[in-house]
Amino acid sequence: MPLPSFLQPVGPDLDQAIRLLKAGELVALPSETVYGLAADALNPVAVRKIFTVKGRPLLDPLIVHTASIEAAESLLSSIPAGLHALAEAFWPGPLTLILPRGPQISDLVTAGNLTVALRIPAHPVFLSLLRQSKLHLAAPSANPFGYISPTRAEHVRESFAAKVPWIIDGGPCQHGLESTILDLTTDTPTLLRPGPLQPEQIEAVLRRTIISRPVSHRGTAAAPAPGTLDRHYSPSTPAVLESRATLLSTPCPEGHATLFFSKPATLQPTDRSSFWLAEQPDLAEAARNLFAMLRKLDASGFSLIRIEQFPDEGLGRSINDRLRRAATR
Ligand code: TXA
Numbered sequence: 001m002p003l004p005s006f007l008q009p010v011g012p013d014l015d016q017a018i019r020l021l022k023a024g025e026l027v028a029l030p031s032e033t034v035y036g037l038a039a040d041a042l043n044p045v046a047v048r049k050i051f052t053v054k055g056r057p058l059l060d061p062l063i064v065h066t067a068s069i070e071a072a073e074s075l076l077s078s079i080p081a082g083l084h085a086l087a088e089a090f091w092p093g094p095l096t097l098i099l100p101r102g103p104q105i106s107d108l109v110t111a112g113n114l115t116v117a118l119r120i121p122a123h124p125v126f127l128s129l130l131r132q133s134k135l136h137l138a139a140p141s142a143n144p145f146g147y148i149s150p151t152r153a154e155h156v157r158e159s160f161a162a163k164v165p166w167i168i169d170g171g172p173c174q175h176g177l178e179s180t181i182l183d184l185t186t187d188t189p190t191l192l193r194p195g196p197l198q199p200e201q202i203e204a205v206l207r208r209t210i211i212s213r214p215v216s217h218r219g220t221a222a223a224p225a226p227g228t229l230d231r232h233y234s235p236s237t238p239a240v241l242e243s244r245a246t247l248l249s250t251p252c253p254e255g256h257a258t259l260f261f262s263k264p265a266t267l268q269p270t271d272r273s274s275f276w277l278a279e280q281p282d283l284a285e286a287a288r289n290l291f292a293m294l295r296k297l298d299a300s301g302f303s304l305i306r307i308e309q310f311p312d313e314g315l316g317r318s319i320n321d322r323l324r325r326a327a328t329r
């Protein structure tokens with residue numbers, strides 16, 4: 001089977017993507033977080049293809065992307081406190097809200113839950129596609145279930161080849177980490193997945209404290225948000241987390257790779273096993289490069305990837321969350 005050629009994010013290619021989505025086909029597309037694998041959220045036959053192509057358990061619900069707050073509200077059975085304030089502050093953007101679902105959304109999208117996950121993406125291509133098509137698009141990250149999320153169009157092609165023939169190439173993703181997920185259906189708003197948007201930013205808008213669901217769910221099916229499975233976002237190569245001090249003071253054994261947050265000041269010119277996510281210790285840059293680097297190292301034949309643990313502050317917490325899951329066997 002030939003490899004997919006990339007669709008351009010403008011003009012006739014965008015029109016073709018809209019026609020394909022309306023006809024119940026899948027289209028991979030860029031978002032500001034990671035690439036998504038999109039289908040018409042109100043077409044169960046189309047939505048089912050997402051699960052098949054990804055190898056995703058039907059118990060793992062999907063995020064629905066909408067063009068506007070009004071479009072989002074049309075999919076709900078009620079409007080929880082905090083929705084308007086959060087939507088006005090952070091949409092379009094990397095915040096997914098868990099909300100009471102209305103009758104249009106099928107059980108397939110929500111995995112039978114009474115809630116639905118919604119967000120308005122900020123990427124101009126994704127947004128104009130939503131606006132022009134007037135569709136609601138269900139879209140998980142465009143990776144095989146459990147593998148590292150894609151942040152470039154090539155990542156989608158590498159994982160799926162001809163199984164996903166239509167990929168819109170919008171260049172590298174701005175954030176490089178999946179959206180922050182907040183459940184607004186619980187008594188106290190609950191952070192289900194840390195992401196680009198920080199809990200303190202949410203608390204400032206809600207003017208109340210939020211809680212984090214303790215994230216340790218072993219197994220694959222029963223977890224409330226399978227993105228919170230202990231093992232997820234995982235390279236095939238085993239990975240371990242270490243402090244920077246440990247990595248700098250212990251020699252890297254033959255066949256192992258070391259991935260630093262920022263470029264170490266002292267490096268042997270012959271060192272072919274050290275890599276870094278940012279020139280300077282810049283968390284946003286490291287997040288942007290993280291998944292592409294993990295994919296590259298995974299494809300390089302190392303037997304172990306030693307990864308520097310990030311400072312547990314700000315975006316560093318969201319990066320550590322992904323790294324801990326990547327390192328879980
Ligand atoms: O940044 C993102 O969120 C990307 C882009 C494409 O929007 N999408 C994404 O989707 O990361 P996915 O399917 O890879 O992760 C969505 C997570 C899953 O862990 C799923 O279990 C959780 O959201 N989820 C979806 N609906 C839910 C619901 N009703 N209740 C609780 N968790 C839900």
Ligand code: MG
Pocket residue numbers: 140141149227
């Ligand atoms: Mg995912």
